Amino acid sequence: MPATSVDDFADQLRRYRRRGGLTQAELAERAAISPASISLLERGITQAPQKATVGLLSAALTLTSEEATAFHVAARRPRPPDGTHPTNSSLQAGPDGALPVPLTSLFGREREEEALASLLARDGPRLLTLTGPAGVGKTRLVLQLAAMLRHERGQDIVFVGLIPVQDPDRVLPAIAQSIGIRESGTLPLRESLVHVLRDRELVLVLDNFEQVLPAARGVLELLIACPRVKALVTSRSALNVRGERCFPVAPLALPDPDQLASLDDLFRVPTIALFIDRASAARPDFSVTTVEDGRLVAGICVRLDGLPLAIELAAARIRHLSLRQLHDRLGEPTFLSVLAEGPQDLADHQRTMRSTIAWSYDQLDDTSRQLFRALGVFVGGATLDAVEAVSGMTDEALAAGLDALLNASLLQSADAAGARRYTQLVTLRAFAQERLRAAGEWDTARQRHAEHFRGLTNLIDLLAVDMPEGLMERLEIEHDNVRAALRWALETSATALGLRMVGPLWRFWQAHSYYLEGLDWFERFVAQAGTPATPEDQAALAEVWTGVMVMAHRLDRFERAREAGENALALWRALGSKVHIAGALSNLGNPLTALHENDRALALYAECLAILRELNNRPGMVFPLLNLGGLYYERGQPREALTYYEESLALSREFGESDWARGLTWSNIGEAYVSLDDPSRAVAVVEPAYQLFTREHDHYGAAACAFTLGRAAWRLGELVAACAHLDEAERLFRAMGSLSTTVRVLYFRASLALEQADVAACCRDLAQALHDLAGQSREREYVWCLVERAGTLARHRGDLQRAARLYAAAIARRDSVPGPLEPSERDIRTRDLATLRTTLGEDEFAAASHAGRAMTLEQATALTREELQLGS
Numbered sequence: 001m002p003a004t005s006v007d008d009f010a011d012q013l014r015r016y017r018r019r020g021g022l023t024q025a026e027l028a029e030r031a032a033i034s035p036a037s038i039s040l041l042e043r044g045i046t047q048a049p050q051k052a053t054v055g056l057l058s059a060a061l062t063l064t065s066e067e068a069t070a071f072h073v074a075a076r077r078p079r080p081p082d083g084t085h086p087t088n089s090s091l092q093a094g095p096d097g098a099l100p101v102p103l104t105s106l107f108g109r110e111r112e113e114e115a116l117a118s119l120l121a122r123d124g125p126r127l128l129t130l131t132g133p134a135g136v137g138k139t140r141l142v143l144q145l146a147a148m149l150r151h152e153r154g155q156d157i158v159f160v161g162l163i164p165v166q167d168p169d170r171v172l173p174a175i176a177q178s179i180g181i182r183e184s185g186t187l188p189l190r191e192s193l194v195h196v197l198r199d200r201e202l203v204l205v206l207d208n209f210e211q212v213l214p215a216a217r218g219v220l221e222l223l224i225a226c227p228r229v230k231a232l233v234t235s236r237s238a239l240n241v242r243g244e245r246c247f248p249v250a251p252l253a254l255p256d257p258d259q260l261a262s263l264d265d266l267f268r269v270p271t272i273a274l275f276i277d278r279a280s281a282a283r284p285d286f287s288v289t290t291v292e293d294g295r296l297v298a299g300i301c302v303r304l305d306g307l308p309l310a311i312e313l314a315a316a317r318i319r320h321l322s323l324r325q326l327h328d329r330l331g332e333p334t335f336l337s338v339l340a341e342g343p344q345d346l347a348d349h350q351r352t353m354r355s356t357i358a359w360s361y362d363q364l365d366d367t368s369r370q371l372f373r374a375l376g377v378f379v380g381g382a383t384l385d386a387v388e389a390v391s392g393m394t395d396e397a398l399a400a401g402l403d404a405l406l407n408a409s410l411l412q413s414a415d416a417a418g419a420r421r422y423t424q425l426v427t428l429r430a431f432a433q434e435r436l437r438a439a440g441e442w443d444t445a446r447q448r449h450a451e452h453f454r455g456l457t458n459l460i461d462l463l464a465v466d467m468p469e470g471l472m473e474r475l476e477i478e479h480d481n482v483r484a485a486l487r488w489a490l491e492t493s494a495t496a497l498g499l500r501m502v503g504p505l506w507r508f509w510q511a512h513s514y515y516l517e518g519l520d521w522f523e524r525f526v527a528q529a530g531t532p533a534t535p536e537d538q539a540a541l542a543e544v545w546t547g548v549m550v551m552a553h554r555l556d557r558f559e560r561a562r563e564a565g566e567n568a569l570a571l572w573r574a575l576g577s578k579v580h581i582a583g584a585l586s587n588l589g590n591p592l593t594a595l596h597e598n599d600r601a602l603a604l605y606a607e608c609l610a611i612l613r614e615l616n617n618r619p620g621m622v623f624p625l626l627n628l629g630g631l632y633y634e635r636g637q638p639r640e641a642l643t644y645y646e647e648s649l650a651l652s653r654e655f656g657e658s659d660w661a662r663g664l665t666w667s668n669i670g671e672a673y674v675s676l677d678d679p680s681r682a683v684a685v686v687e688p689a690y691q692l693f694t695r696e697h698d699h700y701g702a703a704a705c706a707f708t709l710g711r712a713a714w715r716l717g718e719l720v721a722a723c724a725h726l727d728e729a730e731r732l733f734r735a736m737g738s739l740s741t742t743v744r745v746l747y748f749r750a751s752l753a754l755e756q757a758d759v760a761a762c763c764r765d766l767a768q769a770l771h772d773l774a775g776q777s778r779e780r781e782y783v784w785c786l787v788e789r790a791g792t793l794a795r796h797r798g799d800l801q802r803a804a805r806l807y808a809a810a811i812a813r814r815d816s817v818p819g820p821l822e823p824s825e826r827d828i829r830t831r832d833l834a835t836l837r838t839t840l841g842e843d844e845f846a847a848a849s850h851a852g853r854a855m856t857l858e859q860a861t862a863l864t865r866e867e868l869q870l871g872s
């Protein structure tokens with residue numbers, strides 16, 4: 001007879017078997033399944049039999065169509081937890097492993113989903129653990145993957161959420177409940193699980209395993225006993241059992257705000273799309289309609305390291321904060337307070353970023369927590385020796401602590417510059433700093449940090465021709481830590497340590513084109529220095545003044561460079577160190593040359609070289625000879641300049657200076673060849689240096705070479721290449737803050753544009769050059785170059801009287817100051833003056849020229865601006 005609606009599957013199975021006069025073993029043989037499976041089904045321990053199993057049983061029991069239908073329906077119906085069926089169960093059935101359906105979209109995990117699906121499609125691994133820090137999105141990714149496996153591949157999925165499970169001994173019962181197995185007093189639970197799962201093919205999703213790690217052994221034993229079952233686990237820590245394959249889940253890729261030119265570009269970035277989606281849910285009228293707002297969103301995502309939970313928590317604050325306010329608050333040291341008020345459906349320890357991290361932190365032992373706090377002082381990570389110096393831990397304790405943090409996803413590690421490097425996400429670092437302050441360890445940790453990185457900067461040998469291999473690369477990697485140490489020295493008035501640390505950095509900042517930043521640091525320490533009390537303090541201050549001079553000179557702030565160079569020289573003379581005096585003499589000669597104080601510069605170079613010869617310090621002569629060549633080039637004597645450049649180059653080769661260090665020498669040689677109208681030779685010597693500087697990210701070297709190559713290409717008639725090089729030179733010099741040099745590039749680019757009859761481009765560049773020159777050291781000198789080119793513009797436009805006046809005004813001042821006049825300039829000047837004389841006639845040309853020579857700088861500038869307006 002058909003079963004009644006209240007009969008469950010176990011009752012029906014038992015009744016139909018007995019009706020057929022079959023034992024459990026006989027039915028098992030007919031249905032081709034195990035007797036144990038029949039036993040578990042009849043006792044209600046297995047409550048969710050596979051559809052195929054139900055079909056086999058239905059056929060073996062020769063059920064009618066109506067009975068078979070009721071039989072299949074009962075198999076899908078969960079057993080009522082009302083005690084109406086006799087059992088020794090202490091665990092009621094759950095929602096039979098139903099896969100949660102997220103209400104939000106997943107962003108930017110396509111590659112991870114594809115990689116994980118590929119791993120699960122192969123024969124192995126059977127235990128796949130998604131690891132990663134709190135809030136990285138492991139659960140959301142695994143739900144997406146499981147849904148795909150179920151719907152697209154037809155795989156059987158059982159989901160077990162372990163957040164409520166605190167006791168490792170309750171993991172197997174939680175798995176059993178999700179599968180639909182009830183605990184029985186007559187059969188151990190593990191044995192019941194094995195009986196049910198031994199022949200079943202499924203993926204067991206175990207979510208949030210980190211709090212029940214001791215249960216890993218039990219899960220592994222279950223997998224061994226059930227060869228068709230795979231486990232897909234999410235955990236902040238690896239399970240660390242045999243056969244486990246870990247899949248680290250990283251934060252979402254960060255956007256580059258500088259490369260986001262349009263809203264379409266912005267919306268394609270997963271982190272930005274995630275923020276906009278969650279912010280729109282929090283405030284329905286929220287939208288991003290401008291690139292500027294999109295870049296603010298990009299900045300928010302960057303400040304949060306692309307961590308999905310942090311981005312979601314930040315987006316929720318849009319209810320109360322503008323984008324700008326949110327962006328700025330996330331830049332504050334206490335920004336974790338902003339990342340609160342998470343959705344109510346999240347677990348308590350996930351509703352604020354602070355509590356999410358605290359949950360992992362509290363699982364650590366005391367030593368690991370101490371190490372985690374100490375790591376908070378580092379910016380951008382740290383090497384093992386740095387961690388040891390700050391934490392005070394060594395050997396086994398340090399190794400054990402690092403392993404614990406790495407395993408808990410509270411730390412990341414990677415190789416960089418030949419060393420293992422340990423880094424924290426910005427949210428973890430902020431939490432570590434909070435705990436470091438609360439523990440009263442903040443001041444001590446920062447002091448140890450600063451002392452360690454002072455040791456690194458003191459490895460720079462300021463008297464060496466070249467730097468030790470790898471040192472510059474290491475300093476670049478540690479630059480953020482160096483900055484943090486310098487800030488500590490300024491904030492705590494640790495002036496002596498700060499001076500000793502910052503002084504040598506001018507070699508690094510010069511090599512990597514950090515001129516604006518370097519000058520700012522040097523000026524701040526000079527202002528705090530006071531009068532040095534010891535010879536050591538005096539030497540440290542001299543190096544800082546040298547740094548001011550080098551940075552200011554590269555930024556075309558020649559008066560400040562000269563002042564700083566004089567201070568450095570005076571300090572070294574007082575100390576009586578001849579080798580340092582020689583270096584200070586050579587350095588000071590550079591701004592003096594730029595300011596056309598050539599006689600004194602020559603005297604300084606002569607004294608410098610005499611000291612070095614006395615000391616038999618031939619390697620020390622490399623830079624003074626290079627600088628001396630620069631003086632002759634600035635005087636308009638390129639052949640003499642070449643002589644000194646080549647002597648410097650020969651010494652450089654003799655003493656093994658690197659190709660990178662010789663690059664600027666080759667650039668200077670190329671400049672001399674351009675002035676000698678040998679552009680092919682200029683390209684041949686400069687191109688390799690340009691390629692090297694570009695590879696090494698030396699922006700000043702690349703800009704200087706690009707400027708030379710642009711002018712050489714112009715002389716060779718390669719105008720497209722000329723424009724490209726000049727464009728690059730202008731961009732790089734401007735980014736470094738070297739505006740006077742930028743003006744020189746603009747002047748040549750405007751000249752080239754006019755030669756190509758592009759009047760608008762010429763006017764645009766000349767106008768920009770006038771704007772950039774305002775207040776610069778060489779304003780009164782360089783303006784006359786622009787006035788001369790405005791004369792060309794007037795000649796091109798047909799206003800010959802104005803052209804003659806502008807030319808006469810410019811030539812009178814330019815020719816009064818010795819300096820290089822390049823072949824391209826000479827050709828343009830010769831052509832224009834010949835045209836003006838022929839067209840105006842000698843008398844009219846002479847009258848206009850007389851009027852031009854009488855103009856003041858202000859009058860000539862005003863006339864130039866007027867010409868630019870007419871030309872545009």
